[in-house]
Amino acid sequence: MAGRSIRSFTVLPRLPDRLRPLQALAYNLWWCWNADAVALFRRVNPDLFEALDHSPIRLLGATDQSRFEELEHDDGFLAHMDRVAEALDHYLKAPTWYQEHHSGDSAQIAYFSAEFGIHESVPVYSGGLGVLAGDHLKSASDLGLPLMGITLMYREGYFRQYLNVDGWQQERYPENDFFTLPLTPELDSAGAPLTVTVPLPGREVALRVWHIQVGRVPLYLLDANIPQNKPEDRAITAQLYGGDQHTRIQQEIILGIGGIRALRAMGKVPTVCHMNEGHAAFTGLERIRLLIEDEGLDFATAYEAVKAGTCFTTHTPVPAGNDSFPVHMAEQYLGDYAAKLGLDRNALVALGRQHPGNEQEPFGMTVLALKVANVSNGVSKLHGSVSRRMWKELWPELPAGEVPITSITNGVHTQSWLAPEFAQLYDRYLGIQWEERPTDFAIWKRVEHIPDGELWRTHERGRERLVALARTRLRAQLKRRGSPPSEVEGADEVLDPDALTIGFARRFATYKRGDLIFRNAERIAALVNSKDRPVQFIFAGKAHPQDRGGKELIQRVVQQSRKPEFRKRVVFIEDYDMSVARYLVQGVDVWLNNPRRPLEASGTSGMKICGNGGLNLSILDGWWVEGYDGDNGWAIGAGEEYTDLAYQDEVESRALLDLIEQDIAPTFYKRDAGGLPREWIRRMKRSIMSLVPVFNTNRMVEQYTERCYVPSHRRAAKLSANHLQGAKELAAWRRRVGGEWGQVRIEAVDAPAGEALRVGATFPVKVRVNLGTLRPDDVEVQLCYGVLDAMGDIADPKSLPLESNGSASGSSVLFAGEVPCRASGQFGFGVRVLPKNANLPHLFEPGMVTWG
Numbered sequence: 114m115a116g117r118s119i120r121s122f123t124v125l126p127r128l129p130d131r132l133r134p135l136q137a138l139a140y141n142l143w144w145c146w147n148a149d150a151v152a153l154f155r156r157v158n159p160d161l162f163e164a165l166d167h168s169p170i171r172l173l174g175a176t177d178q179s180r181f182e183e184l185e186h187d188d189g190f191l192a193h194m195d196r197v198a199e200a201l202d203h204y205l206k207a208p209t210w211y212q213e214h215h216s217g218d219s220a221q222i223a224y225f226s227a228e229f230g231i232h233e234s235v236p237v238y239s240g241g242l243g244v245l246a247g248d249h250l251k252s253a254s255d256l257g258l259p260l261m262g263i264t265l266m267y268r269e270g271y272f273r274q275y276l277n278v279d280g281w282q283q284e285r286y287p288e289n290d291f292f293t294l295p296l297t298p299e300l301d302s303a304g305a306p307l308t309v310t311v312p313l314p315g316r317e318v319a320l321r322v323w324h325i326q327v328g329r330v331p332l333y334l335l336d337a338n339i340p341q342n343k344p345e346d347r348a349i350t351a352q353l354y355g356g357d358q359h360t361r362i363q364q365e366i367i368l369g370i371g372g373i374r375a376l377r378a379m380g381k382v383p384t385v386c387h388m389n390e391g392h393a394a395f396t397g398l399e400r401i402r403l404l405i406e407d408e409g410l411d412f413a414t415a416y417e418a419v420k421a422g423t424c425f426t427t428h429t430p431v432p433a434g435n436d437s438f439p440v441h442m443a444e445q446y447l448g449d450y451a452a453k454l455g456l457d458r459n460a461l462v463a464l465g466r467q468h469p470g471n472e473q474e475p476f477g478m479t480v481l482a483l484k485v486a487n488v489s490n491g492v493s494k495l496h497g498s499v500s501r502r503m504w505k506e507l508w509p510e511l512p513a514g515e516v517p518i519t520s521i522t523n524g525v526h527t528q529s530w531l532a533p534e535f536a537q538l539y540d541r542y543l544g545i546q547w548e549e550r551p552t553d554f555a556i557w558k559r560v561e562h563i564p565d566g567e568l569w570r571t572h573e574r575g576r577e578r579l580v581a582l583a584r585t586r587l588r589a590q591l592k593r594r595g596s597p598p599s600e601v602e603g604a605d606e607v608l609d610p611d612a613l614t615i616g617f618a619r620r621f622a623t624y625k626r627g628d629l630i631f632r633n634a635e636r637i638a639a640l641v642n643s644k645d646r647p648v649q650f651i652f653a654g655k656a657h658p659q660d661r662g663g664k665e666l667i668q669r670v671v672q673q674s675r676k677p678e679f680r681k682r683v684v685f686i687e688d689y690d691m692s693v694a695r696y697l698v699q700g701v702d703v704w705l706n707n708p709r710r711p712l713e714a715s716g717t718s719g720m721k722i723c724g725n726g727g728l729n730l731s732i733l734d735g736w737w738v739e740g741y742d743g744d745n746g747w748a749i750g751a752g753e754e755y756t757d758l759a760y761q762d763e764v765e766s767r768a769l770l771d772l773i774e775q776d777i778a779p780t781f782y783k784r785d786a787g788g789l790p791r792e793w794i795r796r797m798k799r800s801i802m803s804l805v806p807v808f809n810t811n812r813m814v815e816q817y818t819e820r821c822y823v824p825s826h827r828r829a830a831k832l833s834a835n836h837l838q839g840a841k842e843l844a845a846w847r848r849r850v851g852g853e854w855g856q857v858r859i860e861a862v863d864a865p866a867g868e869a870l871r872v873g874a875t876f877p878v879k880v881r882v883n884l885g886t887l888r889p890d891d892v893e894v895q896l897c898y899g900v901l902d903a904m905g906d907i908a909d910p911k912s913l914p915l916e917s918n919g920s921a922s923g924s925s926v927l928f929a930g931e932v933p934c935r936a937s938g939q940f941g942f943g944v945r946v947l948p949k950n951a952n953l954p955h956l957f958e959p960g961m962v963t964w965g
Contacts (some may be wrong), residue, residue: 115594149740168234241716248529286517298324443465487828525808544556565791608651615649751771896915
């Protein structure tokens, strides 16, 4: 019917009045982390629920009317439905952690991310970044944060994966049917669909705004696929991470600029914006533009006000993984927009460069995000350190350790990933408070009281379900590829529900080394075919469509799994998604992670197995550096980093096999008279007690609140008060100090020379600083001191502020202080001057340091 006028109409399921609560439950994704709610929808039609990606809305739409009539008179079902509806109502009204701790703060937090993985029935995610963002929303809901999510509504989402006969990944892009998703349209004051526009070269692109409710938290999604846009513009939001660089920058303009405009159109003005990765960095520019337009400010003043209320999280530990665009492309898309900011070409480009004068440097989104945020963080302690080294050039005068990028280690939303049987087990032995207080060590200590046999049998049920899924999926894969009937039937005999099961599932990027285990094929063949202690492996994961190296990794794993010696013990499950992930993390005995350190920023997949009794076997990278205590899993190596990658692969593949052969398999199969692996169970309990209360998103979101959101909200409120007086003063101060900083120099340092001091004494230092036209209260003079290493450097410096004694000679001012000598050894010190202002987030932020 191309070219003809088509009018649309919508057909909704006709639920009897008594079953109306099902509709309300289906449209709040709280159901997906409440086991009783999931069980309720499964009860409507178990097979259909499975076939429809566990989507309640699709289930209600596909269920025969006669089934609804049966359920309307099923007292057991009605009681179950009423119980779940009451639980949701209680959840939404109950007091929260945020109310208890921050009721006096009027913060409104907007969390921007290119993807959100909340549930497999809402396929607008690709992997770890999106699942983390989804878990962030769930914990923000649990804790009662005044937070809202913003992302794009992808018509085709991320690709669905299938493998050809040679094991090569193929992609297909089925369209999302918006009317079978838990989406509600945002409406304007006239009741029409709400739209906003964003500027692209030579045109404005219109965006429709959709809404998904995630517990207490709304998620807003922007959709360019509407009739008023040109066909090429309607395709901008077609695919997550699809298309070329032009598509990418257009999507990021829509996310950042369009996201702020959508919130404003809904009457929502965030006091804090959190950019989850550099994709969202344009949020800062749009907020600056609005202040310039609404308040008549200059760029510098608006920048101070916006920066104070902006947070940024980086997830990428290699420079090449951070989005950047050629300068001509940045100018093409932002040239007209820059004029509205009062910026010329050079000033615009400088915002995205570490070295503004380097004409060869592209426009970097992470650099822009770091510059517009008042607090930035990596996603594990090690990643924080890596990020400080990566972006040190933005603060060239600082040692890498003092670069102002902190870390907040990722977590997972415990309830979302926990097997229902484990939730029931914890209810029995830990009490029901573990759900509301997942960070309470005292509660998780009670795991010791769970009988070994009960814990083991609960875990074994998860492994049995995983093996059943693997067989079902393998059978379907073989049928689709046209395999002979004997091979298809053989799928029912792969894997052993009682064997030691090791899982490896994640994005297939080359640094994650998905085929490392196969470097010594003879040893691994002996392991999997052992009569007494067989080991089996289940793999899953997608490679980015343009990542040939990742696709080759998958192909190598799949080809190994098809060899006769591995066919019954190694399986690759196609089309990895959150549903497959749940089966895996609830069913494996061991979760394998073997990236090249330090390239795994955090890695959350291994956290998901802990509550389900699984154990981690991992390189000491990302979160496992913090999680491993020597007794709650296994570490491959001791945290070494190599320059010869082939040698590294050889060493670590051998270490991995040694661990499985000599420790993991013997421990798993060592059983007592009752058939229980007591030492293994002891490790399981140790893993649960030490890891679950730490590596969860409730702890993570609490830390974001205390370290980022609340301080940013308060700083922004302070600078915005009295018609942005604080922002104006800070901008003027920054201009004055920046313009005159070149005059600052350290003229003299007076300290004991060559004199041995005793522990308990003090080391006095006097420093004369020429401040030029600056005032003493514009600066902080610091003594940096510490133990000298073998190279004569201070490996771990401490800083001591020196006090001005009021003595001045012209522009020279005397500062003095004393270092306490608390330990013996050889120490060194240095002296530096930093700009100081009470409205700065930290002394290092301006990047101006004078050493002497």
